[in-house]
Amino acid sequence: MPSISIKAAAMVSGVKVPTIRYYEQIGLLASPKRDQGNRRVFEDDDLRRLTFIRHARELGFDVEAIRTLLDLQDTPDRSCAEADAIAKARLSDVNQRIKSLLALRTELELMVEGCSHGHVAECRVIEVLADHGKCLRDHH
Amino acid sequence: MPSISIKAAAMVSGVKVPTIRYYEQIGLLASPKRDQGNRRVFEDDDLRRLTFIRHARELGFDVEAIRTLLDLQDTPDRSCAEADAIAKARLSDVNQRIKSLLALRTELELMVEGCSHGHVAECRVIEVLADHGKCLRDHH
DNA sequence: CGTACTTCCTCTAGCGGCTAGAGGAGCAAG
């Protein structure tokens, strides 16, 4: 099913219309063909790219990483070491984030549990924010 | 120890110098006094606010939430229900993020583990990105 | 054939939360 409109492409790929145009603008997506009325026409290939990009974005890869991954995809003979490195970097980043979010959660839970639902003066939420020493530990 | 420079305030509070000025600009921090040379002079009160802000930012509260929390702190007679609600909202947001990051981690791990370190053509990293169906599940 | 509606186009500006840099003033030490 080739030759669909940008709106259809957005629905198929899950990337919003203005975002598609944005990706084209920053050169992440090659400019698709145009019809006689200057409208973009998306082929299977464009849709595959869009889906790739969307998926990579969902996995948290930034645009530069995606650019590299797309380049790699275009040259299947090359070693995949680079792709591997990018994914690994992303993985360690995600692990780091998880770690700090877990610490955060503990702290927020303590705050919320400690709240006596009275007045601000004795509110544990405000108190903890005001006095860092009341945190569990110095993870931040 | 009142009356310190912006640099010292930055060191004490852990908020960078330009960020302090930025907070003042957006009205999150009341404009501190100035000395005869037009330089900002930070008193204990300013430092306490800065520390409060930094801590709240570290906990992921956005500027609007912090504005409200600071307002609340200034009126200790008020009910802390609002502070409680803000913290709870933040908590559920954090929980949500943790959840999706955990799913992400699983997927990234599979990608990385599956990489045979050969050529791009058989690279699992590229493959998974290209074909969403190869993901563990449709959590996204 | 006209006209209303939808989709599309380009372009610019804005979001949040800073960060970087230009260009200049003030102040202390050597």
Added chain:
DNA sequence: CTTGCTCCTCTAGCCGCTAGAGGAAGTACG
């Protein structure tokens, strides 16, 4: 008195979009 540090203000940039203006082109119906 010059060197060097800190400070000031102001503007512009970062990322990854998103929103809106202003206009053209295609489709549906009378």
